[in-house]
Amino acid sequence: MDDTDKELTQLHPNHVKVTRIVALLVALPFVVGAIVLEAADILPFGVFVIPVLLVAAFLVIRIPLRRYHARGYDMGADRLRVVKGILFRSDTVVPFGRIQHIDVHQGPLQRIYAISSLIVHTAGTHNSSVLLPGLGDQTALEMREEIRAHIKRETV
Amino acid sequence: MGELSDTELNESKRTDPLSFAVRAAAGLQNAFVPMAAAYFSLNDTQWGLLAAIGIGVLVVAASAGFAFISWRKLTYIVGAEDIRVESGVISRAARSVPYERIQDVSLEQKLLPRLFGLVSVKFETGAGGGEDLALNYLSEQEGERLREVIKARKDGSAIAVDGDTAETVTALPADVLFAIDQKRLFTFGMFEFSLAVFAVLAGLFQYAETFMSIELYDPGVWGEYFAGPGSWIATWGPAAQVFGALAGLLTLALVGSFTGLVRTFLRDWGFVLERTEKGFRRRRGLLTKTDVVMPVHRVQAVTVGTGFLRRRFGWFGLKFVSLAQDSGSASHDVAPFAKMTELAPIATAAGFATEPSEGTEWLRGSRKYRMDSGIIEFAIFAFVACGVAVGLSFTDKVSSLWALIAIGAGGLFALRQMFLWRFDYNALGANFLFIRRGWLAPKLEVASRIKLQSVEIAQGPISRRRGYAALKLGLAGGTLEVEGLPLERALKLRTAILDSIARTDFSEING
Numbered sequence A: 001m002d003d004t005d006k007e008l009t010q011l012h013p014n015h016v017k018v019t020r021i022v023a024l025l026v027a028l029p030f031v032v033g034a035i036v037l038e039a040a041d042i043l044p045f046g047v048f049v050i051p052v053l054l055v056a057a058f059l060v061i062r063i064p065l066r067r068y069h070a071r072g073y074d075m076g077a078d079r080l081r082v083v084k085g086i087l088f089r090s091d092t093v094v095p096f097g098r099i100q101h102i103d104v105h106q107g108p109l110q111r112i113y114a115i116s117s118l119i120v121h122t123a124g125t126h127n128s129s130v131l132l133p134g135l136g137d138q139t140a141l142e143m144r145e146e147i148r149a150h151i152k153r154e155t156v
Numbered sequence B: 001m002g003e004l005s006d007t008e009l010n011e012s013k014r015t016d017p018l019s020f021a022v023r024a025a026a027g028l029q030n031a032f033v034p035m036a037a038a039y040f041s042l043n044d045t046q047w048g049l050l051a052a053i054g055i056g057v058l059v060v061a062a063s064a065g066f067a068f069i070s071w072r073k074l075t076y077i078v079g080a081e082d083i084r085v086e087s088g089v090i091s092r093a094a095r096s097v098p099y100e101r102i103q104d105v106s107l108e109q110k111l112l113p114r115l116f117g118l119v120s121v122k123f124e125t126g127a128g129g130g131e132d133l134a135l136n137y138l139s140e141q142e143g144e145r146l147r148e149v150i151k152a153r154k155d156g157s158a159i160a161v162d163g164d165t166a167e168t169v170t171a172l173p174a175d176v177l178f179a180i181d182q183k184r185l186f187t188f189g190m191f192e193f194s195l196a197v198f199a200v201l202a203g204l205f206q207y208a209e210t211f212m213s214i215e216l217y218d219p220g221v222w223g224e225y226f227a228g229p230g231s232w233i234a235t236w237g238p239a240a241q242v243f244g245a246l247a248g249l250l251t252l253a254l255v256g257s258f259t260g261l262v263r264t265f266l267r268d269w270g271f272v273l274e275r276t277e278k279g280f281r282r283r284r285g286l287l288t289k290t291d292v293v294m295p296v297h298r299v300q301a302v303t304v305g306t307g308f309l310r311r312r313f314g315w316f317g318l319k320f321v322s323l324a325q326d327s328g329s330a331s332h333d334v335a336p337f338a339k340m341t342e343l344a345p346i347a348t349a350a351g352f353a354t355e356p357s358e359g360t361e362w363l364r365g366s367r368k369y370r371m372d373s374g375i376i377e378f379a380i381f382a383f384v385a386c387g388v389a390v391g392l393s394f395t396d397k398v399s400s401l402w403a404l405i406a407i408g409a410g411g412l413f414a415l416r417q418m419f420l421w422r423f424d425y426n427a428l429g430a431n432f433l434f435i436r437r438g439w440l441a442p443k444l445e446v447a448s449r450i451k452l453q454s455v456e457i458a459q460g461p462i463s464r465r466r467g468y469a470a471l472k473l474g475l476a477g478g479t480l481e482v483e484g485l486p487l488e489r490a491l492k493l494r495t496a497i498l499d500s501i502a503r504t505d506f507s508e509i510n511g
Helices: A014-039 A049-070 A108-112 A137-150 B018-041 B048-073 B111-115 B140-154 B163-170 B182-191 B196-212 B219-227 B231-235 B238-268 B340-349 B367-394 B400-423 B461-466 B487-502 B506-510
Strands: A072-075 A079-084 A089-095 A099-105 A115-122 A129-136 B012-014 B075-078 B082-087 B093-098 B104-109 B118-124 B133-139 B175-179 B272-276 B279-284 B289-294 B301-305 B316-326 B329-338 B425-428 B432-437 B443-448 B452-459 B468-475 B478-486
Touching: A014 A049, A014 A108, A014 A115, A014 A129, A049 A079, A079 A129, A089 B487, A099 A137, A108 A115, A115 A137, A129 A137, B018 B048, B018 B111, B018 B118, B018 B133, B048 B082, B075 B140, B082 B133, B104 B140, B111 B118, B118 B140, B133 B140, B175 B329, B175 B340, B182 B238, B182 B329, B196 B238, B279 B329, B289 B316, B316 B340, B329 B340, B367 B400, B367 B461, B367 B478, B425 B487, B432 B478, B452 B487, B461 B468, B468 B487, B478 B487
Parallel strands: none
Antiparallel strands: A072 A079, A079 A089, A089 B452, A099 A115, A115 A129, B012 B075, B075 B082, B082 B093, B104 B118, B104 B289, B118 B133, B175 B272, B272 B279, B279 B289, B301 B316, B301 B443, B316 B329, B425 B432, B432 B443, B452 B468, B468 B478
8 A cells, every 4th residue: 555645634724823933033033133234324225124024024924834735644544654845855654563652742832822743753763753743732632542552562 | 590589689789899999090091191291391390200199199099089989879779670770979860771671781891890800781772872871890790690680581581590600691502603713803904904093193293292392293393304404315316205105105004904903803802693592692802802692683684894805805794783882883793704605694593684585676776866966966066166266266376277177076076976876776675675885895784674663755856856765764773765766666665665564563573
């Protein structure tokens, strides 16, 4: 069975909001810096502010949406598939039988928007932890329970 | 063999009292540098030597005192389910390692502890960053006993041994899979050409510089030498100068070979690999003796490597990849210098093969990848060349055309890249994934399909447009990656590997 052609499940729409807020927080100091430089009247108006604002707008409005559409996951019968990346695409499959432990993580921002990240850990050096952000709280917990039911108890 | 009494089971123990003596002796080494520093900085005063000795005594006393306190404060308990170590003078730390998580127990004997009959016992858990548990210095008997106890506990049986019967346990019947005799060790050493000694010498020169204030790297010093006392060198004829250069190269070759020989003898003296009931057991070392046991099912992958020269004589080396570390390197050397016919049985004993079964196809990567990687290689050099050309155009002394050298080098490297593509193969057998790389010194990686942890297909902007991808596999204790596979091949490999993985649970292969 090849599950590559299967339709991917999209993340929770709130994920876009959270990534936008994070991008905004990152861009803010640069925008403030540009305004300060502008106020100092070194060069003609707009030399600092216009490009900085354009880049910031691109990073805050466009990129999170594109990344959201590039991301997706698929819960198979015995495996989890995680796809991500706009330019550099990565398509990872972790069989449930190889998952060592599972984390459900929620930051303060994610908490406000009721989304969680699911992190599965494997014993491999590459992909030792696979992150799947932007799941609805309920979905993340359900996925965790489903994966856990698959993992047999290790030797006692 | 006897049952451990309850009192012995949870008794907290200290490491061997002699380990305090070993650490104090090691403190002598630390005292040497401050002593030398004191001596050289104060040698114009009369009491320079006295001060140096005083400092030496102080350092030794301090390190001995510290060693004693930390010895007093470190205790370990062999419990029913885990081994616990409590340590620390000011802040106390307690670490517990469950038996199931211990990958293997290795014994190491450096020269100094060996003189006292002590071993360092390391519990490999596969934790990263040197976070493994080690008990520094137990008596040889206690180390051996601890190892047996832990192995017995891991197997879930309550049988354990006490100190008196440890000798009989080590004498379990074992098949010798591979051993290196002195003649082969000598041949091996000849191939281990190493210039490490020059690095050591350079380090010593740096010391000499600081102490004697001579700048060995200052050309002025040498200029003066050749102009003054060394001017006789300039009077030599050209033939003599050529002879001198040749003699220099010969010395380099001799010193390099000799260093390699010495290092090999120190590391691999008495190399024995055995197949015991508990797994593979490897012993080696002349001054620092090591004794490592690897359970068979912990072997995740095997690699067969060689060197371009030793390959001409049919010599290869075999390594096991596992979660445990082998004195700093990720894989265990199990047969560092052997003929191919000797390697195959060792790999078979670990449940691996060294070549695909009949009818398995060796496939190359994508031709588009070959083209693109050549172009990228060239582009990097072309970019550098442009930078150099622009830089040179500002200075009038040299023509910008010199940048063409970088272009030429880029062309050569791009051709080399495209040529090497011909030697990269992958093959998927019924149980294993084979990856072979390299032209003069090919390296073969064999991974068990069911022992892989995850499969990722990664594509960059170029590879997505051109229809190839990199396949990155999650391997416990190592990395496994094939670049530039045609996308269909990558998908086919992934589907096949995932199907074999999903059929077996982790606990069934690594229990």
